[in-house]
Amino acid sequence: xxxxxxLLGIGLTVVLAVGSQILASRLHVPSLVVLLPVxxxxxxxxxxxxxxxxxxxxxxxxxxxxxxxxxxxxxxxDLRHLLGETRRVVARLIVLGVFITWGACLGLVTALFDVSxxxxxxxxxxxxxxxxxxxxxxxxxxxxTDRVRRILIWEGSLIxxxxxxxxxxxxHVIVRxxxxxxxxxxTFTGSMAVGLAGGAIGVALLWFALRRLRLGExxxxxxxxxxxxxxxxxxxxxxxxxxxxxxxxxxxxxxNLPGFDMPARRPFFETVVELVIGLLFISISATVAPKAVTxxxxxxxxxxxxLVLVVRPLVAACAAARTDVAPGERRFIGWMAPxxxxxxxxxxxxxxxxxxxxxxxxxxxxxxxxxxxxGTVLVYALTARPVAARLGVVRPTRTxxxxxxxxxxxVDIARSLRTxxxxxxxxxxxxxxxxxxxEAGFELAPGELLATVTDPEAELEGITAVLLLTDNDDFNAxxxxxxxxxxxxxxxxxxxxxxxxxxxxxxxxGGVLFGPGLVRDxxxxxxxxxxxFLVRPASDPVPPGHTTLFLVRADGRLEPVTEAQxxxxxxxxxxxxxxxxxxxxxxxxxxxxxLG
Numbered sequence: 001x002x003x004x005x006x007l008l009g010i011g012l013t014v015v016l017a018v019g020s021q022i023l024a025s026r027l028h029v030p031s032l033v034v035l036l037p038v039x040x041x042x043x044x045x046x047x048x049x050x051x052x053x054x055x056x057x058x059x060x061x062x063x064x065x066x067x068x069x070x071x072x073x074x075x076x077x078d079l080r081h082l083l084g085e086t087r088r089v090v091a092r093l094i095v096l097g098v099f100i101t102w103g104a105c106l107g108l109v110t111a112l113f114d115v116s117x118x119x120x121x122x123x124x125x126x127x128x129x130x131x132x133x134x135x136x137x138x139x140x141x142x143x144x145t146d147r148v149r150r151i152l153i154w155e156g157s158l159i160x161x162x163x164x165x166x167x168x169x170x171x172h173v174i175v176r177x178x179x180x181x182x183x184x185x186x187t188f189t190g191s192m193a194v195g196l197a198g199g200a201i202g203v204a205l206l207w208f209a210l211r212r213l214r215l216g217e218x219x220x221x222x223x224x225x226x227x228x229x230x231x232x233x234x235x236x237x238x239x240x241x242x243x244x245x246x247x248x249x250x251x252x253x254x255x256n257l258p259g260f261d262m263p264a265r266r267p268f269f270e271t272v273v274e275l276v277i278g279l280l281f282i283s284i285s286a287t288v289a290p291k292a293v294t295x296x297x298x299x300x301x302x303x304x305x306x307l308v309l310v311v312r313p314l315v316a317a318c319a320a321a322r323t324d325v326a327p328g329e330r331r332f333i334g335w336m337a338p339x340x341x342x343x344x345x346x347x348x349x350x351x352x353x354x355x356x357x358x359x360x361x362x363x364x365x366x367x368x369x370x371x372x373x374x375g376t377v378l379v380y381a382l383t384a385r386p387v388a389a390r391l392g393v394v395r396p397t398r399t400x401x402x403x404x405x406x407x408x409x410x411v412d413i414a415r416s417l418r419t420x421x422x423x424x425x426x427x428x429x430x431x432x433x434x435x436x437x438x439e440a441g442f443e444l445a446p447g448e449l450l451a452t453v454t455d456p457e458a459e460l461e462g463i464t465a466v467l468l469l470t471d472n473d474d475f476n477a478x479x480x481x482x483x484x485x486x487x488x489x490x491x492x493x494x495x496x497x498x499x500x501x502x503x504x505x506x507x508x509x510g511g512v513l514f515g516p517g518l519v520r521d522x523x524x525x526x527x528x529x530x531x532x533f534l535v536r537p538a539s540d541p542v543p544p545g546h547t548t549l550f551l552v553r554a555d556g557r558l559e560p561v562t563e564a565q566x567x568x569x570x571x572x573x574x575x576x577x578x579x580x581x582x583x584x585x586x587x588x589x590x591x592x593x594x595l596g
Contacts, residue, residue: 001053009048016042016049017278030137032340032377035278036370039285051283058283059352060236065276066164066345067232067247068225072273073160073342074251085323086147090154092319093333094162097155100318101128104311105303112299113368115361118174122354122362125170126347126369127307127339129163130156134340134377142384143395146462148329152336160342167346168195168244175353195242198235199249202227206254221269244346277341284348285370292367300368304375312337328391335387338376343369398556399489400425400462402445404479405469406433409527411440413469413549416533416576418442420552425463428470464489465558467513473497473520492560495519511562514549518578529581536577538569545580552576 001009020038024031042049051058105124109115115123135156139149172191209215209223228250232243316334325333347369354362388394399422403414406428414424414437426437427445437444466487468476473496480493492511497519514523534546542548551559554572561567569575 001048005048006054009050009054012042012046013049013054013279013282017275017282020282021274021278024137028137028141029381030134030338030377031278032134032281032338032373033381035281036285036374036377039282040288040370042282043286043288044290049282049286051287058287059349060233062280062284062345062349063236063243064229064232065280066342066349067243068228068276069273069280069341069345070160070164070244071224071228071247071251072269073157074248075255085325086150086154089151089319089323089325089333090158093151093155093315094159096318097159097315098128098163098166100315101307101311104306108303108306109368112302113296113361113364115364116359118177119354119359119361119365122167122170122174122350123365123368125163125167126343126350126365127372128166129160129342129346130337130339134338135336138336138338138380138384141381142388143397144332144388144393145329145395147325148332148393151329151333160340164244164248164342164346167350168242171350171353172239172242174359175357191239191242192245194235194238195245196249198231198242198246199253202231202246202250203253203257205231206250207257224269225272280341280345280348284344284366287348288367288370292363293371296364296367297371300371301375303368304372304379307337307372308335308376308379326393328393332388332391332393336380336384338380339369339373340377344373395464396556398422399465399552399558401465401467401558402427402463402487403467403469404428404476405471406430406436407469407471407524408436409524410469411436411442412527412533413467413576414442415440416535417550417552417558419535420550420574420576421556422552422558463487466491467560468493469520471520471524492562494523495563497521511560511564513560513562514547515561515563518547518549523578526578526581531581532579534577534579536575538573538575539571542575542577543579546577548575549578550576 016038017035020034021031024034027034039049047053051061055061102124105127106120109120109123110117113120135152139152144152169192176191205227206224209227210220215223228247231246231250235242235246313331313334315337316330320330320333347366351362351365354365385394401417401422402425403410403417404427406426411426414426418424424442425445426442428434428437434444464487466480466483466489468479468483468491470476473494476493477496480491484491490511492513495512495514495516495518498516533549538551548561548567550561551567551569552574553559554570559567
């Protein structure tokens with residue numbers, strides 16, 4: 001290829017990867033739903049994005065990219081957060097799921113495809129993985145109950161790196177057996193030792209860089225990226241693909257080292273991982289030629305049908321047996337096992353080597369995996385929401401807000417939202433504010449709740465909106481940024497005074513409540529002078545001198561007025577208003593319900 005064609009191919013690959021992810025976010029579907037067909041179509045229409053034409057050998061780049069992804073997944077394996085009955089179900093899903101799925105795939109692939117037993121063994125181990133990069137967006141679209149979401153997210157987060165380890169183990173067993181005309185345990189254990197030793201070196205390097213040198217967010221992220229790539233590359237130089245084992249070990253070890261805290265936010269690293277995922281799927285899909293897919297299309301559809309209709313429900317039934325998981329939850333767990341990035345990447349990485357070894361049917365590993373990924377993602381993306389609704393495991397659309405702050409005016413806002421029909425939870429740090437919340441009859445969130453601010457693995461489960469109403473504008477601003485990634489819904493904060501000279505309050509994110517004319521000190525002053533919150537039907541006209549603060553939809557969804565948008569009421573909605581300051585401090589003649 002000419003230099004112009006290479007530049008065109010690289011630019012087109014990046015544009016397709018990013019554009020597909022943007023489109024997927026707008027369609028509210030997993031990015032794989034768009035990335036796979038876009039890459040496959042682009043590869044069929046042009047050869048300028050074919051990775052083998054852009055770089056001399058694409059396999060090492062895939063291996064290093066997968067190592068970065070698996071390291072990031074390994075960072076999510078903090079077993080301290082896997083507690084109670086959820087742990088039991090998740091452990092069964094992983095242990096039983098791996099062996100049942102692997103065994104079923106081994107039998108199905110052997111029966112449906114003309115491949116050798118070793119190739120069927122490899123395909124089976126590739127297809128045991130699921131992954132949070134696919135499950136997470138699907139669950140965001142469905143909105144299941146908290147328990148179902150926890151189980152599926154933890155299963156995907158754990159089985160991805162563990163499946164990668166298992167795949168690397170099986171791959172090395174096959175390769176070493178082929179090279180030596182028999183399996184040599186010493187050679188196999190040596191390759192495993194290289195991966196574990198590389199992982200130990202990587203952990204030591206990152207511990208020194210992040211703990212001793214105390215690198216900031218930017219340099220710390222670069223240190224993580226450089227360490228994972230360098231250690232994985234070094235391991236692969238000794239034994240092929242042992243870098244995957246090293247990357248997983250580094251991530252898992254850092255997530256579970258006592259007294260070692262990873263940075264709470266890693267936006268640059270997360271961006272790199274998302275870009276790598278997009279580039280990998282576009283590139284890998286482009287390598288799947290239509291002529292390679294056609295011969296395995298019908299058998300692959302049969303394989304997808306068996307995995308979706310038989311294998312996964314069997315795994316879920318075994319995992320949830322003799323537990324208090326409800327029948328509807330059990331059935332939905334049995335209807336959620338899409339394959340994702342690790343399956344595609346390991347298939348691309350391992351298949352090329354096995355083809356070179358001359359194994360019968362090794363050239364079918366990638367197209368079979370590609371079709372299973374496409375099939376499972378499409379089936380679950382199109383059916384998960386109606387299935388969840390039919391099984392009764394969809395979380396109610398009614399907003400469950402968390403109000404942070406215990407000033408008298410914030411407690412009165414909570415009262416108004418409760419009157420409008422919402423289940424309100426509150427949190428405050430000061431003892432007198434916590435007493436005020438308790439006396440008002442609200443559920444008081446535990447004192448450890450805002451450990452979320454520093455704990456990247458914590459989540460505000462059951463909370464679908466956060467309103468930051470404390471008297472500390474800088475706290476509201478910082479919390480609005482960090483809590484946003486830990487709650488399944490919007491985060492709002494009360495606006496700081498326009499002349500505020502705080503460190504961060506005027507500049508950071510989060511939706512600012514009520515507009516510039518009703519900032520924190522203005523609202524508190526009006527409330528202190530006797531203005532009260534009112535709840536009235538949206539069909540009634542807003543009385544003069546009243547300010548609309550919230551709209552509560554007929555189905556219980558909360559829509560606050562913010563600096564960026566007003567609210568448009570509909571029939572059956574309710575408004576929360578702030579009344580004017582009465583002349584005598586007590587009078588209110590609007591006919592609405594007065595709170596506070």
